[in-house]
Amino acid sequence: MNLYNDLWILDTQKNTFEKLSATGDPPSKRWGHTACKVDETLFVFGGIDAKGRVGDLYTLNLTTFEWKKPELKSQAKPGETQPINNNPSPRAGHSAIIVGRKMIVYGGADGRLLHDLYYLNVDTKQWFR
Numbered sequence: 001m002n003l004y005n006d007l008w009i010l011d012t013q014k015n016t017f018e019k020l021s022a023t024g025d026p027p028s029k030r031w032g033h034t035a036c037k038v039d040e041t042l043f044v045f046g047g048i049d050a051k052g053r054v055g056d057l058y059t060l061n062l063t064t065f066e067w068k069k070p071e072l073k074s075q076a077k078p079g080e081t082q083p084i085n086n087n088p089s090p091r092a093g094h095s096a097i098i099v100g101r102k103m104i105v106y107g108g109a110d111g112r113l114l115h116d117l118y119y120l121n122v123d124t125k126q127w128f129r
Helices: none
Strands: 007-011 016-020 034-038 043-050 051-061 066-068 095-099 102-109 113-121 127-129
Touching: 016 127, 034 095, 034 102
Parallel strands: none
Antiparallel strands: 007 016, 034 043, 043 051, 051 066, 095 102, 102 113, 113 127
16 A cells, blocks of 8 residues: 655645645654644644554644644643643544634544544643543
8 A cells, every 4th residue: 555645735716736845744654644724734643654553643834834743742630740641542544623722533443443532722732531
């Protein structure tokens, strides 16, 4: 199977595609991921690359076309100093949608079918379950 990490844009008036160039730290070539737009940022999460399922998050600035892998924030339980990991497990075939300032991720598969729900605060880059 050939995997790709290139970018294309569809001109809906001309019904043609144009390949885009981007800089920065792009995600690995993959399939089965999701991509959601908030303001001028595209959030790409999860999928399967050449090594297997991934649970990483990348952003693409849609003005400068620069890829970044943002640092994800952890949270500590009340009264504790050790952060807890609320990140979703590596997965593919999930669904994602933007609601307000949250990217909600549902289900998919990580070797088994999942029916869990997570959301990412797109401003703080912190996952919640």
